[in-house]
Amino acid sequence: MPTSSHSYPMSSGDDQHSYIHNSSYQKSGIDGIEEKTRRCILENFDLLSLNCNLSTIRIADFGCSTGPNTFHVVQNIIEAVKENRENSLVPLEFQVFFNDQPNNDFNTLFRTQPPSSKGEYFSVGVPGSFYGRVLPRNSIHIGHTSYTTHWLSEIPENVCDKNSLAWNKYYIHCNNLLEDVTKAYKVQFTKDMKSFLEARANEIVPQGLMIVLGQCFPDGVLHFETWQGVVVDRIGDCLMDMAKPGVTSEEAIELFSIPVYFPQFSELKREIEQHKSFTMEMMEIVSHPLEDIALSNEFMISMFRAILSTIIIEHFGEGVIDELFDRLAKKLANDPIDFKVCKKHVNYFILLKRK
Amino acid sequence: MPTSSHSYPMSSGDDQHSYIHNSSYQKSGIDGIEEKTRRCILENFDLLSLNCNLSTIRIADFGCSTGPNTFHVVQNIIEAVKENRENSLVPLEFQVFFNDQPNNDFNTLFRTQPPSSKGEYFSVGVPGSFYGRVLPRNSIHIGHTSYTTHWLSEIPENVCDKNSLAWNKYYIHCNNLLEDVTKAYKVQFTKDMKSFLEARANEIVPQGLMIVLGQCFPDGVLHFETWQGVVVDRIGDCLMDMAKPGVTSEEAIELFSIPVYFPQFSELKREIEQHKSFTMEMMEIVSHPLEDIALSNEFMISMFRAILSTIIIEHFGEGVIDELFDRLAKKLANDPIDFKVCKKHVNYFILLKRK
Numbered sequence: 218m219p220t221s222s223h224s225y226p227m228s229s230g231d232d233q234h235s236y237i238h239n240s241s242y243q244k245s246g247i248d249g250i251e252e253k254t255r256r257c258i259l260e261n262f263d264l265l266s267l268n269c270n271l272s273t274i275r276i277a278d279f280g281c282s283t284g285p286n287t288f289h290v291v292q293n294i295i296e297a298v299k300e301n302r303e304n305s306l307v308p309l310e311f312q313v314f315f316n317d318q319p320n321n322d323f324n325t326l327f328r329t330q331p332p333s334s335k336g337e338y339f340s341v342g343v344p345g346s347f348y349g350r351v352l353p354r355n356s357i358h359i360g361h362t363s364y365t366t367h368w369l370s371e372i373p374e375n376v377c378d379k380n381s382l383a384w385n386k387y388y389i390h391c392n393n394l395l396e397d398v399t400k401a402y403k404v405q406f407t408k409d410m411k412s413f414l415e416a417r418a419n420e421i422v423p424q425g426l427m428i429v430l431g432q433c434f435p436d437g438v439l440h441f442e443t444w445q446g447v448v449v450d451r452i453g454d455c456l457m458d459m460a461k462p463g464v465t466s467e468e469a470i471e472l473f474s475i476p477v478y479f480p481q482f483s484e485l486k487r488e489i490e491q492h493k494s495f496t497m498e499m500m501e502i503v504s505h506p507l508e509d510i511a512l513s514n515e516f517m518i519s520m521f522r523a524i525l526s527t528i529i530i531e532h533f534g535e536g537v538i539d540e541l542f543d544r545l546a547k548k549l550a551n552d553p554i555d556f557k558v559c560k561k562h563v564n565y566f567i568l569l570k571r572k
Numbered sequence: 573m574p575t576s577s578h579s580y581p582m583s584s585g586d587d588q589h590s591y592i593h594n595s596s597y598q599k600s601g602i603d604g605i606e607e608k609t610r611r612c613i614l615e616n617f618d619l620l621s622l623n624c625n626l627s628t629i630r631i632a633d634f635g636c637s638t639g640p641n642t643f644h645v646v647q648n649i650i651e652a653v654k655e656n657r658e659n660s661l662v663p664l665e666f667q668v669f670f671n672d673q674p675n676n677d678f679n680t681l682f683r684t685q686p687p688s689s690k691g692e693y694f695s696v697g698v699p700g701s702f703y704g705r706v707l708p709r710n711s712i713h714i715g716h717t718s719y720t721t722h723w724l725s726e727i728p729e730n731v732c733d734k735n736s737l738a739w740n741k742y743y744i745h746c747n748n749l750l751e752d753v754t755k756a757y758k759v760q761f762t763k764d765m766k767s768f769l770e771a772r773a774n775e776i777v778p779q780g781l782m783i784v785l786g787q788c789f790p791d792g793v794l795h796f797e798t799w800q801g802v803v804v805d806r807i808g809d810c811l812m813d814m815a816k817p818g819v820t821s822e823e824a825i826e827l828f829s830i831p832v833y834f835p836q837f838s839e840l841k842r843e844i845e846q847h848k849s850f851t852m853e854m855m856e857i858v859s860h861p862l863e864d865i866a867l868s869n870e871f872m873i874s875m876f877r878a879i880l881s882t883i884i885i886e887h888f889g890e891g892v893i894d895e896l897f898d899r900l901a902k903k904l905a906n907d908p909i910d911f912k913v914c915k916k917h918v919n920y921f922i923l924l925k926r927k
Contacts, residue, residue, distance in 0.1 A: 273708040310708045326697040342697040344682040353628040353665045
């Protein structure tokens with residue numbers, strides 16, 4: 218049942234720094250595959266073949282955070298299911314399971330649910346890590362997750378151990394500059410992806426669907442070569458700069474490494490194909506509406522602040538946040554990211570069907 | 573689907589004034605009927621006759637607030653179901669639906685869930701008023717609610733209208749001193765109880781159970797004659813005292829009336845029996861472990877503060893709370909409640925079975 222791994226939800230509440238107001242990059246990605254999701258459901262979701270009570274369709278969004286993206290996703294899924302069933306006589310009811318870590322801000326999620334959606338589906342919040350079971354066996358017809366599985370269930374142990382070959386030194390994430398660090402992250406990613414798929418295989422009904430949207434690298438591309446990798450490396454540089462006046466400390470930075478791992482495309486494909494409970498109906502690179510745009514410094518800073526504040530605060534304390542992102546702003550202003558030189562993450566869309 | 577009526581959840585968080593630390597009176601009531609609940613389930617819950625996937629049992633607590641009471645209740649129900657199925661070969665999984673208003677503090681509920689229970693059942697939070705549908709048709713096997721249905725879905729309209737016969741004047745609740753006020757409350761209660769039962773009739777599977785625990789008056793007893801009624805009348809007196817120095821105002825008090833109605837025993841029985849979707853398997857007066865104890869002023873003040881703060885703050889502002897309950901403490905110290913003279917609420921236990 219739910220695991221108790223450590224968790225770092227997106228920034229809570231709805232102030233200027235919250236995830237709710239700084240998740241438009243993720244929203245663009247989700248919007249970009251809205252039509253693809255719709256078609257996949259129309260073509261692959263066959264209610265008649267499902268062994269269940271057909272009057273209620275249960276949908277889960279794993280790692281939903283606080284919205285508004287999750288509400289768009291489920292609305293789109295529901296509309297596609299309804300389109301599929303237009304001529305049916307049995308009235309359908311929908312129940313949507315919004316899953317995230319127990320310390321996710323469910324109060325804000327519930328408070329900001331669009332009023333119109335309340336006539337559309339019954340909502341529930343599901344607290345628990347999606348790397349373990351969070352729902353009963355055979356209880357979900359369509360599962361969805363977007364931009365979540367690069368968050369590992371824990372920091373690979375050795376990367377914060379000075380005596381280990383896999384020590385990440387003063388780097389604060391897996392930027393692929395140190396081979397042993399990359400290996401340690403990869404081991405954890407493989408383990409986590411297996412746990413994720415095993416849990417979903419239990420929860421999703423036979424013939425049910427699982428949609429996975431996320432970011433990975435094209436084969437051969439390394440994290441430090443991408444603009445996202447550069448931004449996080451610069452955040453690490455700022456933390457080091459702040460160690461000099463004693464706001465942070467080198468010791469604290471040595472013990473800090475963000476539990477995020479982006480696999481390469483073939484690597485991700487291999488991990489998923491190894492899991493025999495699902496057939497892979499589709500795995501595609503999809504375009505992201507913002508992928509060819511040089512993002513403003515302000516946009517990048519707000520986005521990373523919303524994503525990383527929780528984990529940075531837990532490790533370095535609340536006091537560092539404003540200064541850290543002020544310093545990042547200055548660093549990026551003085552030495553702008555050259556989007557023409559940077560390599561790119563790609564966005565993938567995967568459709569799995571439960572055997 | 574979920575209604576959007578106004579709501580006043582119990583005090584959130586876990587500070588000294590929170591419901592979580594001031595709900596021992598309700599807990600005593602729940603503990604007192606633990607054994608009765610267990611026996612009812614053993615005798616009335618027949619899994620074999622349920623038309624459902626038998627591998628998952630779905631339990632709902634309607635109006636769960638923030639715990640810890642709700643966790644005790646569901647644990648007790650689960651143990652009884654397991655006892656009933658001891659010899660079964662099919663492993664059972666449990667899913668518990670914790671329901672309360674969308675502005676209930678679900679974050680605290682999830683954060684305080686006993687770690688041991690996480691291996692026992694899958695939890696979900698269900699935001700929405702239980703006076704409307706909050707769950708899909710035929711999705712719940714055992715429903716439960718305790719100390720909740722005396723909260724009406726709204727303030728009966730006319731009781732805050734100076735031009736109405738049903739105007740509640742300077743009283744702040746239905747103390748049964750004004751006949752037309754009592755009538756207006758009764759009308760709302762009848763309507764709400766009907767909505768509650770209709771919603772549950774949809775949500776609970778045929779042969780499923782609904783357990784209702786609460787307080788009512790013995791036939792003939794009026795609210796102002798009970799110690800609870802006296803305490804709330806005194807809170808009203810304090811608000812009036814505070815109008816003199818201008819902390820509150822008479823106008824604001826005229827427009828304030830707490831949406832709580834305790835029916836008399838026969839009246840409640842009649843309302844429920846009118847609903848034809850359930851058979852009433854049991855309706856009994858049950859003893860409350862604290863019913864013969866003269867409660868300390870401190871205990872009463874803390875309890876009513878946890879219950880009424882939200883609605884008082886919404887109407888009069890945050891600033892009045894400390895002074896109001898300080899004044900109440902002084903009033904009760906100077907003029908203690910005579911528990912020997914006061915008449916008593918009774919606690920009832922109702923077991924309904926879905927036809």
